[in-house]
Amino acid sequence: xxxxxxxxxxxxxxxxGALSRVxxxxxxxxxxxxxxxxxxxxxxHGYVVSSTVAKGRxxxxxxxxxxxxxxxxxxxxxxxxPSVAGEAKAYQDMVAPPGLPxxxxxxxxxxFSGQPVALVVAEEFETARHAASxxxxxxxxxxxxxxxxxxxxxxxxxxxxxSGIKPPPKPWGDAGAAFDGAPIKLRQxxxxxxxxxxxxxxxxxxxxxxxxxxxxxxDKIQGVANTQLYLTNAFGLxxxxxxxxxxxxxxxxxxxxxxxxxxxxxxxxxxDLNRSVRVVLTRDQMWSFTYRPGAIQTVSxxxxxxxxxxxxxxxxxxxxxxxxDYQENxxxxxxxxxxxxxxxxxxxxAKLDTPTPGDMRAPGAVTGIFALETAMDELACATGIDPIQxxxxxxxxxxxxxxxxxxxxxxxxxxxxxxxxxxxxxxSPEPRSMRDGRELVGWGxxxxxWESLMxxxxxxxxxxxxxxxxxxxxxxxxxxxxxxxxxxxxxDALGLPMDHVTTKxxxxxxxxxxxxxxxxxxxxxxxxVMKACRKVAEQAFKLARxxxxxxxxxxxxxxxxxxNGRIEVxxxxxxxxxxxxxxxxxxxxxxxxxxxxxxDKDFKKKYEAYTHSAVFAxxxxxxxxxxxxxxxxxxxIAAGKILNTKTARSQIxxxxxxGIGSALHEESVLDHRxxxxxxxNLGEYxxxxxxxxxxxxxxxxxxxDKANPLGVKGVGEIGIVGTAAAIGNxxxxxxxxRIRELPITVDKIL
Ligand code: MOS
Numbered sequence: 001x002x003x004x005x006x007x008x009x010x011x012x013x014x015x016x017g018a019l020s021r022v023x024x025x026x027x028x029x030x031x032x033x034x035x036x037x038x039x040x041x042x043x044x045h046g047y048v049v050s051s052t053v054a055k056g057r058x059x060x061x062x063x064x065x066x067x068x069x070x071x072x073x074x075x076x077x078x079x080x081x082p083s084v085a086g087e088a089k090a091y092q093d094m095v096a097p098p099g100l101p102x103x104x105x106x107x108x109x110x111x112f113s114g115q116p117v118a119l120v121v122a123e124e125f126e127t128a129r130h131a132a133s134x135x136x137x138x139x140x141x142x143x144x145x146x147x148x149x150x151x152x153x154x155x156x157x158x159x160x161x162x163s164g165i166k167p168p169p170k171p172w173g174d175a176g177a178a179f180d181g182a183p184i185k186l187r188q189x190x191x192x193x194x195x196x197x198x199x200x201x202x203x204x205x206x207x208x209x210x211x212x213x214x215x216x217x218x219d220k221i222q223g224v225a226n227t228q229l230y231l232t233n234a235f236g237l238x239x240x241x242x243x244x245x246x247x248x249x250x251x252x253x254x255x256x257x258x259x260x261x262x263x264x265x266x267x268x269x270x271x272d273l274n275r276s277v278r279v280v281l282t283r284d285q286m287w288s289f290t291y292r293p294g295a296i297q298t299v300s301x302x303x304x305x306x307x308x309x310x311x312x313x314x315x316x317x318x319x320x321x322x323x324x325d326y327q328e329n330x331x332x333x334x335x336x337x338x339x340x341x342x343x344x345x346x347x348x349x350a351k352l353d354t355p356t357p358g359d360m361r362a363p364g365a366v367t368g369i370f371a372l373e374t375a376m377d378e379l380a381c382a383t384g385i386d387p388i389q390x391x392x393x394x395x396x397x398x399x400x401x402x403x404x405x406x407x408x409x410x411x412x413x414x415x416x417x418x419x420x421x422x423x424x425x426x427x428s429p430e431p432r433s434m435r436d437g438r439e440l441v442g443w444g445x446x447x448x449x450w451e452s453l454m455x456x457x458x459x460x461x462x463x464x465x466x467x468x469x470x471x472x473x474x475x476x477x478x479x480x481x482x483x484x485x486x487x488x489x490x491x492d493a494l495g496l497p498m499d500h501v502t503t504k505x506x507x508x509x510x511x512x513x514x515x516x517x518x519x520x521x522x523x524x525x526x527x528x529v530m531k532a533c534r535k536v537a538e539q540a541f542k543l544a545r546x547x548x549x550x551x552x553x554x555x556x557x558x559x560x561x562x563x564n565g566r567i568e569v570x571x572x573x574x575x576x577x578x579x580x581x582x583x584x585x586x587x588x589x590x591x592x593x594x595x596x597x598x599x600d601k602d603f604k605k606k607y608e609a610y611t612h613s614a615v616f617a618x619x620x621x622x623x624x625x626x627x628x629x630x631x632x633x634x635x636x637i638a639a640g641k642i643l644n645t646k647t648a649r650s651q652i653x654x655x656x657x658x659g660i661g662s663a664l665h666e667e668s669v670l671d672h673r674x675x676x677x678x679x680x681n682l683g684e685y686x687x688x689x690x691x692x693x694x695x696x697x698x699x700x701x702x703x704x705d706k707a708n709p710l711g712v713k714g715v716g717e718i719g720i721v722g723t724a725a726a727i728g729n730x731x732x733x734x735x736x737x738r739i740r741e742l743p744i745t746v747d748k749i750l
Contacts, residue, residue, distance in 0.1 A: 011561055014488035014498060015710075018646035022498065023248070023483045032248040035220040036204030036280040043206075044073055046121045046269050046279035047128035048262065049135045050288060054113035054144035054675025055353045058137055065134035066120055071127040073273060075135065076265075077118045081105045082272055085236025091264065093230040094223070094515060095257050097356065098160035099324030104261040105268075110139065111322055112355045113676035114288030119265045121277060144353035144675025148319045152296055155317045155348035162327040165364075169335055169401045173342030175300075178311035182302025186378050190299060190371035191741040192724075193667035195292040197360060198682060199479075201250025203289070204280040205263040207270040215270065217244045219263050222252040222476045223515025228508045230259040231267055239508070246506040252478030253658075254359035257517050260289050287680040290358030291668060293318040295330060295367045299375040302342075307385045307393045309340040314372060319352035326357045328364030332401065333449055334372050336610070339396035353675050359517065361658055362717035365450055366724070370662075373446035373725035374740060377732065381431075387445055387729070388415050388424065388614075399608040407607035408713075410638035410703040411447065414614035417699050418445075418636030422616040431736035439620040439629075442734025448613035448722030452640070452705075452713035453520035458511040458596040459528035461490065461536045465589045467565050467580040469494055469536075471529050472504030475513035475521055480716055481647030482521055486529045488644060489710070493533030494540075494579070495562030503529075511594050519611070519714035522643060527597035527708045535593035537562055543586045544577045551575040600707060609707050611639040611718040615656075617726040621734045626749035630660050630727055634697045640705035640713035652698045652719035659723025660688045667743050 026032040063075040091101045104116050118135050122128035145151060161167055179185060206218040215237070219227040224244035231242045249256065262279040269277040281288075295318035302311035314334040320326045331345040360366075380387040395412065398405045419425065427443045428434055434441035459473040471490040477483045486503045490496075504510055511532075513525055538557060544567050545552045552560060552567060552575065561570050568576030583591065603609075618632035633656050642648045665686035668677045679685045698719075705711050724742055731749070732738050739748045 011563055012492055015492050015643055017644065019484060019488060019644050021481055021484045021647060022487050022503065023477065027248065034201050034204065034248055034250055035206060035218040035246060036278060038206045038218040040208040040276035043276045043278055044121050044123060044269070044273060045125040045128045046119045046265055046277055047132040048116045048265065048279065048281065048285060049118035049120065049132045050285060051110050051113060051115040051117050053110055053139045053141050054146065056110050056139045056141040058108040058110065058117060059140050060138040061118065062136045063118065066131040069127060069131040069134065071123040072131045073121045073123065075118055075120050076105060076269060076272065078105045078107050081268065084234055086234040089233060091230055091234040093258050094226045097162040097324050097326045102261065102323060102356070104264045112353060113674065114285065116261050116265065119269060121269045121273065146352050146354055146670045146675040147672045148294060148296060148317065148350055148352065151350045152317050155350040158325045158327055158349050160325065162325070165327045165329055166332060168331050168345040168347050171344035175311045175313045175342040175344035178342035179300050179302040179313060182310045183304045184382055185302050186375060186382060187298065187300040188375060188378065188740055190297045190374060192295055192367050192370060193742055194294040194670065195360060195662060195666045196287055196668045196685065197253065197255030197290065198286060198685065198687060199251025199255060202281045202283060202286055203256070203260045203262050205266040206278040207266040208276040209270055209274060215242045217242055219244055219246055219259065220249060220256050221246045221259060222256045222478050222517055224474050224506055224508050225512060226515050227259050227263060230263065234264060235267060244508045246476050249476055249478050252476065252516065253361045254363060254517060255290055257359055257515050258290065283682065284680040287668065287677040289355045292360035292363065293357035297330070297371040299371045301375050301379050303379060303383060305383060307383050307390045309338055309394050311342045312338065312340045313344045314368065315346045316368065317348045317350060319354060319357065320349045321354055321356040322351050324356040325349055328359065330364045330368035333365060333368050335401045336399055337372065337447060337449055338394040339400060340394065361655060362450055362721045365721045366662060369448060369721050370724045370742060373722055374728055377444065377729040378738060386429065388419060391415070391447055402608050404606065404608050407603065407609045407707050408640065408703045408705040409612060410701045411612040411614065413701040414612060414636035414638050417701055418614040418616050418634050421697060421699060422634040424616065431733050436620055438623060440623055440734040442619045442621065442730035442732065444726050444729025444733050445614060445616045446722040446725035446729060448615055448718055450519060450611050450718040450721055452609035452611050452707060453518045454523040454599045454708055455514040455520050456596065456598040457513040457524035457528045458594055459525060459532045460511040460592065460594040461529065461532035462590050462592040463494065463536050463540065463579065465580065465583045467500060469496055469501045470504060471501065471532065473511040473513035473525055473528060474506065474508055475525050476506050476516040478516050480651050481644060482516065482525065484647055485522055485526060485643040489526055489530050490533050493530055493562065494537055496565055519716040519718065522712045522714055523708050523710065524597065526643065526710050526712060528595060530710060531595035531597055532593050535595050536591050539591045539593065540579055540582050541567055544582045547577065547582065547585045550577065552577060603707050609713065611713045613637045613718050613722055615722040615726040617730040619727060619730040619734055621731065621749065626746040628664055628731060628744065628749065630694060632695045633723070634699065635719060636699040636701055637715065637718055638701045638703045639715045639718055640703050641711035642700045642715065643712060645700065648700065648715045649698045651716045653696045655716060655719025656696050656723050657688050657693055659720045660692060660727065662742055663724035663727040664743050
């Protein structure tokens with residue numbers, strides 16, 4: 001029997017399988033508790049009063065009626081708010097863009113509509129809510145500017161770059177001249193709407209004051225290390241004074257990367273009253289912080305009849321707040337996805353009187369790839385070349401920006417397998433040429449790309465005398481399956497059944513880990529867990545070899561496997577020791593290791609790392625009513641090793657649904673006179689409902705990658721990138737109408 005030594009010490013039995021979520025039962029039975037569900041003795045409740053104007057000053061604020069309500073403990077406004085230690089340094093968090101973060105109730109200045117202007121704290125939530133309605137605020141209003149189109153020419157190159165975001169590369173070749181000289185030219189403007197996060201669970205924080213004066217903080221956050229950092233910065237606390245937890249999340253996807261103002265207000269009130277306090281934002285208040293910024297983009301593509309790109313220009317402008325320079329990568333993809341000798345990419349911001357925008361599932365790529373991949377479809381139509389063929393003509397095996405090969409890039413397989421599954425060869429290229437009864441049928445496709453990232457992360461593994469293993473770190477499972485994949489990795493590493501392994505996440509008392517975002521958690525925390533387990537395995541092996549009459553005497557670590565709770569000589573199961581016996585013989589109640597994993601520097605020197613996808617969409621459109629149904633989506637993904645085909649597939653399906661939302665439904669509508677997002681509820685901010693979602697078929701193409709020992713590149717965000725373009729291209733194919741503005745609503749189709 002061949003020796004099977006995988007990257008971990010055990011055999012891959014669970015890694016790569018289609019396993020159900022280990023946290024599933026807790027989630028569906030209500031055992032899983034969320035930030036706004038934790039309680040404490042004597043818990044007080046805070047309710048936020050929000051500004052109704054977007055810009056100006058508070059000239060008067062009358063809290064007397066609110067204070068008179070029985071059960072109200074305190075009304076905190078800028079007039080009576082205690083100052084905090086971090087005022088001068090502001091309240092930096094791990095993912096804050098350059099600028100001065102928003103300081104709740106700091107002074108009378110209003111910088112966005114929905115800004116918190118008071119916190120009413122009461123014995124009961126309903127009391128606080130009622131009293132909040134009695135607070136009257138008088139404003140001196142200034143005229144807000146929230147229209148990106150109106151001030152696009154005032155846009156500026158961000159003076160300070162946001163950490164982790166590469167500025168556009170220097171142009172190469174001469175894109176202007178090459179475009180002017182190209183026989184076939186396309187230059188179009190593309191727009192996407194502002195989109196707001198609307199997970200089931202709104203932002204919430206529960207701050208519990210412990211008897212020893214320390215705080216236990218439950219926060220809705222994609223990484224409790226960020227909550228802790230924010231609180232230590234803002235309130236001048238030491239890390240050991242604030243334990244932060246976020247064991248479960250009702251959806252993250254970028255909306256909970258940064259601590260939000262309810263956390264600040266809950267801690268402020270807890271300190272002020274020396275009492276535990278919970279603050280939960282309302283659905284309406286979800287429009288008073290982070291959102292995907294609507295953008296105006298211009299893409300110019302030049303080619304001759306061959307389809308080979310001679311020039312690419314991509315310019316993007318989007319809004320940020322007046323106080324921070326939020327940045328994302330919108331245009332760089334246009335330099336990476338295709339080979340072209342003349343490329344010019346530009347990216348600017350404009351100051352709006354809104355809250356700071358923020359990351360939302362594949363930030364930047366969703367925006368930029370919509371424009372680029374719609375433009376490519378337009379070019380396919382202009383040249384008469386099949387859309388897949390056009391992409392193959394311009395395919396690149398190296399990253400043109402960094403001039404380095406990709407560590408892996410199985411995008412060609414995505415095209416092939418996706419096209420095959422979708423039946424692309426049966427497409428008749430002419431728009432309006434396919435029908436199904438009274439419905440027009442359209443088939444469209446697009447490419448997706450996302451970074452494959454890894455962050456430094458640590459993890460702890462503890463094997464106890466009863467043969468059970470606990471692993472974990474402080475990162476979050478944002479609803480993606482992190483608990484499950486880490487359990488699989490750990491179970492395989494020590495040859496244990498899944499139910500002997502417990503994964504703990506979302507607690508600053510656990511090993512340090514970054515926020516969960518950017519689809520980097522599997523690579524980062526997965527590798528750290530694998531390393532910690534391997535360390536435990538090595539220690540267990542040493543102890544086993546030293547046992548009296550050990551069957552493993554004179555055997556090297558490389559020659560054993562961990563299986564069925566035992567360490568056994570590979571290929572000779574008769575020579576084995578149970579892990580429980582190893583600990584017993586050594587007189588130990590546990591073996592523990594904490595290990596840290598970082599990106600492989602040598603790999604990064606040689607290679608660039610991206611995930612790719614080919615998205616195919618079928619739409620059926622009622623010709624008279626303009627109603628679009630996305631009847632089929634095939635998403636073929638190249639993302640390295642897939643740790644769990646079930647949870648990964650669910651992530652891609654979820655991302656495709658989010659892509660359908662951005663293509664057809666999602667739009668936060670601003671009234672520029674009021675400077676306010678108006679549709680602040682799920683009745684008016686439309687997201688795909690069940691009836692909007694039909695067949696979604698996910699293919700994971702084989703791809704070997706060596707960026708990390710697990711071979712994972714990360715899935716999640718890649719599932720949304722390209723989806724809106726594929727749907728838009730299908731709508732063009734069905735109707736002959738090119739709609740360059742998302743969402744594509746009925747009024748634009750008719
Ligand atoms: Mo990520 S922007 O947290 O989906």
